[in-house]
Every structure is written in C-alpha cells, then in structure tokens.
Amino acid sequence: MTTSTLIRSLTSRWTVWVPLVAVVALIFSWGRHLPGGAVAVVALCLAGAVLAAVHHAEVVAHRVGEPFGSLVLAVAVTVIEVALIVTLMVDGGGKSATLARDTVFAAVMITCNGILGLCLLIGALRTRVAVFNAEGSGAALATVATLATLTLVFPTFTTSKPGPQFSPAQLGFAAVASLVIYGLFVAVQTVRHRDYFLPLTQAGEVREEDAHAPLPTRRATGLSLLLLLVALIAVVGNAKAVSPTIESGVSSAGLPQAVVGVVIALLVLLPETLAAVRNARRERVQTSINLALGSAIASIGLTIPCIALATIWLDGPLVLGLNATHMVLLALTVVVGAMTISPGRATLLQGGVHLGIFAAFVFLAISP
Template sequence: MTARRRPLTAQWTTLVPLLAAVLLVLTWGRDLPGVIVALMTLVLAGAVLAAVHHAEVVAHRVGEPFGSLVLAIAVTIIEVALIVTLMVDGGDKTSTLARDTVFAAVMITCNGIVGLCLLVASLRHGTAVFNPEGTGAALATVATLATLSLVLPTFTTSKPGPEFSTVQLTFAALSSLVLYGLFVATQTVRHRDYFLPITRHGEVITSEEHAEAPTARTALISLGLLGLALIGVVGLAKGVSPTIESGVEAAGLHQAVVGVIIALLVLLPETIAALRSARRDRVQTSLNLALGSAMASIGLTIPAVALASVWLSGPLVLGLGATHMVLLALTVVVASLTVVPGRATPLQGGVHLVLFAAYLELAVNP
C-alpha cells in the first residue's frame, strides 16, 4: 500500500502548484463571481500545503537543523506575501494588518503549536524531552524581537500613535535582521548540536533512520515547485483578499481577525509537521519549527513590511494594545518556565493551550 501512495502524493503536490499558476493567469485583474473565488480559495490552501510539502522535501535533504530553517523561511515568505498583498490596496483599513498577523503568528507558534506538541509527546511518551540550551536561545530571540518590534512602538513619542518614526522603523528592521542572522549562524554552524533532537538520556540524535533522504534531483525539483507554489499563493491571495475582508466585516468581527486567518492559514502545514515530530518523540524538532517560525515571522516580516511601507499609502501601526502586551508578557514568562527543565508534562502543554485559547477569544471579542 505504501508503494502505491507515494506516486499519488507526488502527483498531487506537483499538480496543485501548476493549477495555481494557471488559475492565476486566467483570473488576474478580473472581477470574479463567488464560485470562482471559492475555487481560488481551495487552490490557495492547496498551494500552501504543496509549498510546505516541497519545503519539507528540501529540508529532509539538507537535514536538521537546516530543515527547520527551510520550513520557517518558506512559511514566512508566504506570510509576507499575503500581508503586503492585502496592504497594497487597503490604505488606512489595513494599517494594523502586519502587527495583527505577526502577533497572531507568535501566539500560534509559542502557545498553540508548542502546547499541542508538548501535550502529544508527553501523553504518548510520558514526558516531552528537549534541549533547554537551544530552545532557550530561540525563546530569548523571539522575546527580544517581539518586544523591539511590537511593544516599543506603543511607548515611543517621536510619532503620534503606536507607530515608529522612519528612523525607528529602520532601526527595528535592521535589528530584526541582525538578530535573526545571529540565531541562524548559531543554529546551523557554531552550536548546531543544541538544536538536534535528544534521547531520554540526553544523547544527541545526529541522524534519522525512519526514512531515506531524497536524491539531489528530487530536492531540486521540489525547490522549483516550491517557487511556483509561492508565486501561486501570492497571486491568488490578491484575488481572494477582498472577499476575506468583506466576510470579516459582514460578520461584525474585529479587523484583527484577518491577521489571525492569515497566520492560521500559513502555519497549518507547519503545525502538522511539528505534531508529526512530537509523535515520534522528536520534540526538539517540533520546538525548532515552532520558535523558528515565530522568529522568522518577526525577523523577516518586519523588515519586509518596513521596506514595503516606502510605497504603501496608509500608516504602519506596529504597537500592541494593553491586552495583547499582557498576553505576550505572560507567554514569555510561561514559556521560560517550560524551557528551563528541558522536559515537560501534559500540564505545561495545557497551560500553553489555555493561553492560546484566551488569545483567540480576545481576538473575536476584544
């Protein structure tokens, strides 16, 4: 049965990026009926799944911790593309979209994905074990990036409102890139062993025996299809964005829900990959994926949006409100206490999931 399923999977992940590209060409710049928009939404979701599938193939080829890095960057490219696409024509209405999406990504990864993975691993294997040195470094970087980019704009005085001035935004963007670059160097070169899965006796797992790595040719094909899928995601998102915004407005929901929808969409495949690792007792890989995505979401999205703000017509509001700052502070404290021991029980997973549920509740009912 396994031998027959692989060609079907390969065929599906090959056809969807091609279909997304064709649909993009046929619908670009046209007024579309509801049926076509629904079809575009389905293909868009499929293109996101296909993109992350091909990123996983490339990641498997290069191995850990490079694999988690490939996945995080692929997901962030999709996120940045969706944010900028929606902001181009949104004006003042989308001034908080970048902030809402980035913060949603932080809460989804640091509470939703981390909580689910710790819960699954601890229920299945007794306790969830991971390397506190690597995970702690990742968490510290995420906390610093989130504070510099999302908290400080609320308190600066150079510009009215929770916005950075041009100089401050430039500093935040450069700082994000520097911190992200330092972390990548630490994760992939100098202290690579801190981010590899470990056994219950604390021994580093340097290789995986569950599957053979793809060939270089397969990895290159997946790399090309990954690029095609990303183009499809960006283009189709522009086509369906008016429907998403009008649907949220018609439902009487807060505009921040649009950011939550974007973050949930792009992080769904990442969540699936992290849960698979947790089920195999590779919790460190799960945490690499979760915290790496949070870090890339801030460290790459903020500079990209800062650059895009040069030609965007509306303001760029990055500062969080008081409620969200409380949730962020509580998340950092709880995550720190989770990371320090290097192992977790279902209780820690449940605490993170309750924090995530609180965030969703307050997003719908602020």
C-alpha cells in the first residue's frame, strides 16, 4: 500500500477526523466562557476523542505487545494530565494549593478501586474466576502503596513546615524518590520480568496474541500513536473547557469543591477505563490490571516530580498531605488490594468490594 493510499484510507475513518475536530473545538473554546449549546458540543467532542483514543491505543498496543501497550496509554494520559495540573496551578487562586493532592488521590482511588473493581467484576462474570499474574500485580500494588505513602501521607506528619506540607528539601527528596521508583518499576515491567505482566489463560499459562488479527504496519502504528496523543490532548483540554460549567453546577447543588476534582479525574481517565474494560471482556484481565495500577503509578511518579519542579517559579503553598478520612480510604485500598491480588484469582466478590470502596470515596467527596 502506498503512502497516499494509506492516508486516503485513514482519513475516511472517524477515528482520524474526530480527534482533529475535538482539537478544533478545544482551540475555539480555550479560555472562553461557553454558553450551554457550546458546552454540549465540546462534551460531544470530548466523548468522541475518548473513543478515538481507546482505538488508537489498541492499535499501538497490538503492534508493540504487552506490557508496552498499556504503558503507552498510561504514560501518555499522565503526561498530559500533569500539563493540565501545572496550567491550572499557574492560573493561581486559593484552590491551587490542594489541586495536585486532590487530583493524584482521585486518580489513585479511581484506578485502584473503580477501574480495577469493574474489570475484576467483568472478568468474573465472563469466566466465573478472573485469572491474573500475582507476581506482577502485587509488585504494581506495592509500588502504588509506597509512592502514595511517600508523597501523600508523610506530609501530614512531618514537622519541618506547619500544616500538611513538605519543606523544600523534603519535597525534593519525595520527587527524586518517586521518579527513581517509577523508573525501576518500568524497567522491571518491560525488561527484566516482562513475563510477570502478560495476560494468562484460565489454566494459568501466558495467553498468546490473537493470531487472527494481523499486526498493523509501522506507518499505521506511527500515525495511530500521533493521533492517540492528539486525542488525549483533546480529552484533557476539553475537560478543562467544560470544568467551569461543572464547577458552577457543583456550586449550585451545594456540593463541596472536591467533587469538581473527582469529576475532572473521571473524564481524564475515561480512555484508560474503556481500554481496561475492553480487555477484561476479552479475558485479558492482567492487561486491565496493568492499565489500572500502571496509571496510578504514573500519576504519582510523574506528577509529583513535575509539581516539585514547578514550585520553583509558582507562588503559594503546596498542600500534599491527606486528611484522616482519605488516609483511611488509602489504607483500606492497599489492604484489600493485597488480599485480592495475592491468590492470582478473583471472583465477583473481590470486584464488588473494590467498587464498594470506590463508591465510599465518591460519597465522602459529596458528603465529607
């Protein structure tokens, strides 16, 4: 197939032009107060960009194989999410002090309870017992627990600076430690112990790649990678564009401001949620777990170093320490997650328990 034929074939697909339309909508809506009709159009573009991102992520994942495929989507979403957080912090205001903490913690709860629980539930419904690799999943959960404790729990108890904040030296240590731990996890996941993160059959054997699906060409994969980044930029940017409407709706309903962060995090993580659910329906629960826990690791391991660097030129305090309620939710997530993952098999019960913790997180955000 020639380059011109490939381009004509791709441009006839909705997965190509929808992300471009979503970016155009982002350009026209950025920094403007949108009326109700415009908000509806941007929301439609946001939904289309989410579906397109999932499609292109699957193309890239099929070409590079697991666990590289899930790593591509997790890192891409997190990098753009970090850019959004820094942009909002630059805008200033009293809310920016806790923005990084609220966003990262919401991402951890959504991925480790919402996405994980939903995928275990779907996997168990299809095969009665969802099967995955306990070694790889356990290592990922341990990494999440360590990073969350270092960056979100310790600031509440340190005494060098008043309030749930790190001193500059402590923030620098947390940033470097997060980056090193994240890099170590990626090296183990993709090189040294890659087999720990591959999907398994019901018999516990590594699942072979689908033979009926031919590998996409390098050109098609490169274009899908580019369109994936475009779609994710559109997702995060359009989520920010509709956030004033969400904020006004939350205020009108008399809900706490923290609900806004939960809604925005849910929108930003939609591509990973849909990709994880699709893999769970295909009996590839390990890939779903890679997406869920890998996103949580990337969210902390990349966000905290970038925010620490940004504080050099940003004014105002940076509050990272969780309150008592959130620390209890985090501890419960880690303990239940360890019990869920250690056998390497899960039933409807485990999926339902994680979804129950996620429901508690959402409810306590609405009614603290």
